[in-house]
Amino acid sequence: MMVCEYQPGLEGIAAAQSSISNVDGQKGILEYRGIRIEELAEKSTFLETAYLLIWGQLPTSEELKEFEHEVRHHRRIKYRIRDMMKCFPESGHPMDALQASAAALGLFYSRRDLHNPIYIRDAVVRLLATIPTMVAAFQLMRKGNDPVRPRDDLDYSANFLYMLSEKEPDPLAARIFDVCLILHAEHTMNASTFSARVTASTLTDPYAVVASAVGTLGGPLHGGANEEVIQMLEEIGSIANVRPYLEDCLQRKAKIMGFGHRVYKVKDPRATILQDLAQQLFAKFGSDKYYDIAVEMERVVEEKLGHKGIYPNVDFYSGLVYAKLGIPTDLFTPIFAIARVTGWLAHWKEQLAENRIFRPTQVYNGLHEIAYTAIEER
Ligand SMILES: CC(=O)SCCNC(=O)CCNC(=O)[C@H](O)C(C)(C)COP(=O)(O)OP(=O)(O)OC[C@H]1O[C@@H](n2cnc3c(N)ncnc32)[C@H](O)[C@@H]1OP(=O)(O)O
Numbered sequence: 001m002m003v004c005e006y007q008p009g010l011e012g013i014a015a016a017q018s019s020i021s022n023v024d025g026q027k028g029i030l031e032y033r034g035i036r037i038e039e040l041a042e043k044s045t046f047l048e049t050a051y052l053l054i055w056g057q058l059p060t061s062e063e064l065k066e067f068e069h070e071v072r073h074h075r076r077i078k079y080r081i082r083d084m085m086k087c088f089p090e091s092g093h094p095m096d097a098l099q100a101s102a103a104a105l106g107l108f109y110s111r112r113d114l115h116n117p118i119y120i121r122d123a124v125v126r127l128l129a130t131i132p133t134m135v136a137a138f139q140l141m142r143k144g145n146d147p148v149r150p151r152d153d154l155d156y157s158a159n160f161l162y163m164l165s166e167k168e169p170d171p172l173a174a175r176i177f178d179v180c181l182i183l184h185a186e187h188t189m190n191a192s193t194f195s196a197r198v199t200a201s202t203l204t205d206p207y208a209v210v211a212s213a214v215g216t217l218g219g220p221l222h223g224g225a226n227e228e229v230i231q232m233l234e235e236i237g238s239i240a241n242v243r244p245y246l247e248d249c250l251q252r253k254a255k256i257m258g259f260g261h262r263v264y265k266v267k268d269p270r271a272t273i274l275q276d277l278a279q280q281l282f283a284k285f286g287s288d289k290y291y292d293i294a295v296e297m298e299r300v301v302e303e304k305l306g307h308k309g310i311y312p313n314v315d316f317y318s319g320l321v322y323a324k325l326g327i328p329t330d331l332f333t334p335i336f337a338i339a340r341v342t343g344w345l346a347h348w349k350e351q352l353a354e355n356r357i358f359r360p361t362q363v364y365n366g367l368h369e370i371a372y373t374a375i376e377e378r
C-alpha cells in the first residue's frame with residue numbers, strides 16, 4: 001500500500017478516476033464528457049445535458065424524447081411526502097427540508113437492486129423529476145399555501161418556475177433558468193460530489209447518496225455561498241462602499257463570498273456565462289443596482305487578490321440571475337441542488353461500476369496508554 005502524507009482538505013489528492021467532467025483551473029476550462037460548457041450553455045437543454053452526464057453520451061432525438069417523457073411523468077410527489085413536509089417548521093431552511101425529503105424517498109423505494117439497470121434508471125428519473133417539485137412544494141407550504149401541481153405541458157425549467165408562482169414563465173426567463181441548471185449540473189470532485197461518492201461506496205441507496213450530498217452542498221464554503229453573496233451585496237449597498245467593505249474583510253482575514261476556488265486560479269467560466277445571462281435579463285426586465293456593485297467588487301477584488309488567483313466563482317453572479325427571476329434568496333442553494341443531482345447521480349453510477357469502499361487513513365496525533373480517571377477524581 002502506498003502511504004501518502006496528510007493533506008488538509010485532500011488538496012491535490014485524486015479520490016477517483018472519472019470521465020464525467022474536467023476542469024483546467026489555469027485556463028478556465030470546464031468540459032462535460034469532453035464538451036465545453038460554453039457550447040452546452042448555448043446549444044443544449046438541462047435534460048439533454050443530464051442525459052449526457054449520466055449516460056455518457058448525447059442522446060439521439062428518440063432517446064431524448066423518451067427520457068424527457070419519463071421525467072415529465074414522474075414529477076408528482078407522494079401525498080405522504082407532502083404531508084411530512086407540511087410538518088416541517090416554516091422558518092427552517094429549504095436545504096434542510098430538501099435533504100429530509102430526498103432521504104424520505106428511500107422509505108418508499110427501499111428495494112436496493114444496484115445491479116439492475118431498470119432500478120438505476122428509475123432512481124435517476126425519480127430524483128431528477130421530484131426534487132424540483134419538493135423544492136417548490138416546501139416554498140409554498142411554508143407560506144401557508146397548497147403546493148402547485150406540476151404541469152405536464154411545460155418543460156423541466158418552465159414547470160419549476162410555474163410551480164413556484166403558479167404563473168407560466170416568460171420564455172426568455174425559462175430558457176435562462178435552464179442554462180443556469182446546465183452550468184450547475186456537474187463539477188468534478190467538489191465537496192458534495194465527494195460526499196455522494198463516499199456514501200455510494202457503501203452500496204446504500206441513491207436517495208441516501210443524494211441526501212448526504214445535499215447536506216454537504218448547503219455550507220457557505222460550497223453551494224451555500226450563492227445566498228451569502230446577495231446578502232453581502234445588500235449589506236454593501238452602494239458602489240462607494242465596495243472598497244471600504246473589501247478592505248475591512250481583508251484586514252479581518254474574512255473570506256469574500258463568491259470568490260476563490262480550489263481549482264480555478266482565473267475567473268470561473270460559469271461566472272462569465274452567468275454574468276452574460278444577468279445582462280440578458282436586465283435588457284428585458286430592467287437593471288439591478290446590485291449588479292453594478294458586483295461588477296465593482298470584481299474589479300477591486302482582482303486589484304487586491306488577483307495575484308493569489310482569487311476571482312469570481314459560479315456562486316458570485318448566479319444569485320443576481322435568480323433574484324431577477326423573482327426567486328427568493330434562500331432557494332438559491334436548493335436550485336443548485338436541483339441541477340447538481342445530475343452530477344451526483346453520474347458519479348453514483350460511475351462509483352458503482354468500479355466500487356471500492358472509501359476508507360482513508362488518518363494521522364493519529366492523540367495520546368496513548370492513558371489510565372482511566374475515576375469520575376470523582378477529575
Ligand atoms: C460551488 C462552489 O463551491 S464555489 C466556492 C464557493 N465558496 C465561496 O465562494 C466561499 C469563499 N471562498 C472560499 O472560502 C475559498 O476560496 C474556497 C473554499 C472556495 C476554496 O478554498 P481553498 O482552496 O481551501 O483555499 P484557501 O481557503 O486555503 O485559500 C487560499 C488563500 O486564498 C485566500 N482566499 C481564498 N478565498 C478567498 C476569499 N473568498 N476571500 C478572501 N481570501 C480568499 C485565503 O485567505 C488564503 O490566503 P493565504 O494563503 O494568504 O492564507
Ligand SMILES: O=C([O-])CC(=O)C(=O)O
Binds near residue numbers: 187188189191313314
Ligand atoms: O469544484 C468545486 O470545488 C466547487 C464548485 O465549483 C462546484 O461544485 O461547482
